[in-house]
Amino acid sequence: MPVTSPYHLIDAAFILQLTEILGEANVFTDSQVLDNYSHDETEDLRYQPEVVVKPADTAQVSAILKLCSSAYVPVTPRGGGTGLSGGALPVYGGVLMSMERFKSIIEIDTENLQATVEPGVITEEFMNAVAAEGLLYPVDPSSKGSCFIGGNVAHGSGGPRVVKYGTIREYILNLEVVLPNGDVIWTGANTLKYASGYNLTQLMIGSEGTLGVVTKIVTKLIPRTQHNVVLLGSFLENEAACAAVSAIFRAGIIPSALEFMERKGVEWVIRFDDIKFDLKDNVKAFLMIELDGDDLDMIFKDVEKVNEVLESHGCTEVLFADTAAQKEDLWRMRRVMAESVKSNSVYKEEDTVVPRAALPQLINGVKEIGARYGFESVCYGHAGDGNLHINIIKGDMSDEDWKYKLKEGIVEIFQLTAKLGGTISGEHGIGLVQREFMPLKYSEVHLNLMRGIKRVFDPDLILNPGKIF
């Protein structure tokens, strides 16, 4: 899908300058590598870069950006390539900057409960390193086994434990950032409080690599809780399961995860992943609830309260998992759901988020819109946050309908989301694929503020162009 580009094309002299900065071994122009970096996990989209570079330190990133700025060549930074909104796709070609060599966990500071880490560290590896010190870094997107913490920062990532522990926003204290012109700043301070002018740390989080390239990350850590249990509740209707969600919080419980899964998602997981699970005929939806804490008695008291809420909302069966293997089985079911759906059909994922009590209206609305436009959907997600991932299945839909008619349906979904007080993306970002829908939620005045901020950081618009707005 070629795009008319206002940027300069890369020539041999430019490649030579890149190799002077990085050495030949870290500059790639062969078509196999270009292919590998032409896609992320977003639908079936492909955009080929002209060159792939793999810097290893801040000075190299700075030199590359300086070079690209002066040559008017676009740069697309890339983390683990697990994004679902096309944020890492080099829409205008140019330089694809992979951060995969930024692999160092520089320090885990057990005195201050902080860590300093490079952006190319895989999230789960970081979590494990921190856990080995008895500490918790709770930001665990489903892709934690392959995504990079730098990509998590770029997307303001969430994951199942947001509901108790907050998004990545609450764990990032300070960032080293290379600006598009090559200048380097630290955005803030290594402190839990910060009231020293505009909060550039928070502005960078979720900016999807359009304002600067993050080269070091200082995170907050917290003490690790000692115990957790997982419940899986079965429901005969989507709506009943969704209605139970806000009731759990009203009962005074803050679970460490509260996930919704539609029957079809579970069916596809069973087929895809060969998971053993006794799926009852009449069950239509599930809630998976994790409760954690330092005292098992307290957890069991909460389990009782949750059971009462589930029962009063029509839950027909509760599975209880307290061994590591049982818990992992349930979590695995949830984690491989996106992949399972993808293995069945081309699909589009919408990452809607609403105030949690509006979930029943959202899911009913999605199904009603689907019925009118003739598409099937599989819904699941972080229900405790009101965050519902809607996987729309191409299935037997014609290419024509998939391209044009479906879009009207998606517009209606986003309009409903906005009407319910929500927005277009909870944790996957806008990137390339949701960009066109931004005006459904945000006024031109609002979008112009974003564009203005972009120009302050990147006046030549060379960094990750074509994204967000």
Add this chain to the structure above:
Amino acid sequence: MPVTSPYHLIDAAFILQLTEILGEANVFTDSQVLDNYSHDETEDLRYQPEVVVKPADTAQVSAILKLCSSAYVPVTPRGGGTGLSGGALPVYGGVLMSMERFKSIIEIDTENLQATVEPGVITEEFMNAVAAEGLLYPVDPSSKGSCFIGGNVAHGSGGPRVVKYGTIREYILNLEVVLPNGDVIWTGANTLKYASGYNLTQLMIGSEGTLGVVTKIVTKLIPRTQHNVVLLGSFLENEAACAAVSAIFRAGIIPSALEFMERKGVEWVIRFDDIKFDLKDNVKAFLMIELDGDDLDMIFKDVEKVNEVLESHGCTEVLFADTAAQKEDLWRMRRVMAESVKSNSVYKEEDTVVPRAALPQLINGVKEIGARYGFESVCYGHAGDGNLHINIIKGDMSDEDWKYKLKEGIVEIFQLTAKLGGTISGEHGIGLVQREFMPLKYSEVHLNLMRGIKRVFDPDLILNPGKIF
């Protein structure tokens, strides 16, 4: 202290336009009112506005800003007037816009655990209204009885409970904001997760009224914990008390408050507030620790762990408060400390913040710098966050030394703070009085990004000019 102003002076025709927007009853030019609004709680600074206006709704704020933009008249928004960095001082005269009529708690949504509130609501009144629904809004600055929630948003306020519950950043979901040209936007969505472009909500928080005027606030709420207890530990040395702080967290405890108080602060409180407290001769510093939770047994287990840590750090005595009256007595001591110091002498407050394990180095450094420059200081603050309020006492210092020599000492304090990984302000903001120190921590590149953002929102620089940079 007049400042040369680039702005237009206000004339009778302009006042008439204001009265057309607001009615005569809400436009004030008499000198008594102008005097009342010429200061906040920052040192002894006074700047007189030309007119004070009291809008009551978003449309009026919009009309005023539109008028001021077209007339090139500066506007200084004002909350409760409790600021400690001069953020509400109308340095260039012009219009002082008091938000005191924005007094409505619009909704407490117990389904979604959210509230919508106007910026002129007093923080403590909001907390009480929320508590009546069994919920917690935990952002309680010491001035909670008189500060406005809008001012808290503007300053990114903290308070003692940040250490467990996070700053106001973690509780603000969405803001209605009037831009300097009169345009109105909502910055985000009423959701717990948000990954839809640059996070303007987070950018507004802590922007000190320089980017827009907040007219509605959507907050997150959490279930209220059932119980808490307060401990007061006595130490023979500042350093020992500060060293105990990070040890408490390393023991796996997250207290709901962890405050440090120097002996002199307690002495002045006893005199100022007539508090009964048996202050032992050899005690030099105190840690006040609050532990909260839903289960008293769990809290008492934590109390034991805390006691062990305190003892191993040389704590000589622990007072234990579990009745409401005992707890309030201890908290009152901490809360009136700033006022007590102020009642004794002209003073300057520095709101330093460092990683918490660096507190001993910070407090030793402050005393050493004070000894060299000949100033006395009283230190106290939210030690659990590494946030130390340093009250520098004028006492017998000459006006000359107070004005010039002291500044060099303050520069050294901030340089030390930065060296320790911290910054200039943890929760009081930069405002007017810390502005000149920003280059000690932030490069010109960094400050230019802030200035650029300011111009995106406020190209004519009419909103709260003279603040931050």
